[in-house]
Amino acid sequence: MSDSQRFPVAAHALAYLAHKDAYDAARAMPSAVLAGSIPTNPVVIRRVTALLAKAGLIATRPGASGGSWLLRRPEEIRLDQVLRAVNGCAHLGSPPQGAKGCPVSEHIPRQVARALTAADSAAHEALSRITIADLLAESPESLAAFAPHASCPVAA
Template sequence: MGTNSSRMTVATHTLTWMAHVCPRRPDGIVTSDQIADSVNTNPVVIRRTLGHLRDAGLVESRRGVGAGWRLTRDPQTITLKDVYLAVEPEPLLALHAATPNQKCPIGTGIPPVLRDTYDRAEESMKRELATVTIADVLRDTLTSPS
């Protein structure tokens, strides 16, 4: 069985927390330790996540005095699809790594059928994620009953 990735959740939490906290700071900078405290994970996990988000152009880092991270885009313009594409390198659903028995009619025919179905499912998910922004997540998080 494959593993269940929480990269998307950690990245969304990170960006949502940043969208809430960064505007309250004169320089808009936060540290990975501060973010890790909210996510309740190791700062190394947050730094790895921030690296992917930086590569996607969603955050930037500052070195030296006042080092840390800040958003590069308005939270209204960052969709969950952007986050997903930044942190999930593998398809949501994947075929088995081993080639099925090519002498079996199911083994021969099932990979393209499943690949097409999985591709359509992933595209549907991406369309849905594109309708929700980090600003939406922040608003709904702050107004939802705990």
């Protein structure tokens, strides 16, 4: 799975667990069920849920009767925490190596790297104001000012 897909998959999985009231092992959701909701492969789900479990957002139980459940209420899980849990960043690329001897080429990669750090910081700041509960709400205040991103498919 690409780095750019870990965060959306993680956010979706957490929202699904909250929607299904999966707050303990008795209500654990199997990776195949989560995968069917996203839709993706259960292996992708297991990779993401392992990262979410390591971050303390969910617990998991392996095996045929296994699955995942939330350790915190959706109102307490901010999207910046989810992004960090899956080792994500506001991925805008990385600056290429500069050509030796070119004053612009030797300078620009460092400045582009700083600009990328600024963008990543801004993304974390924005995501810190949105929770998993907001993703489940019809018209959350935290998202009221935003339309879906033009590059994202939106279900009708």
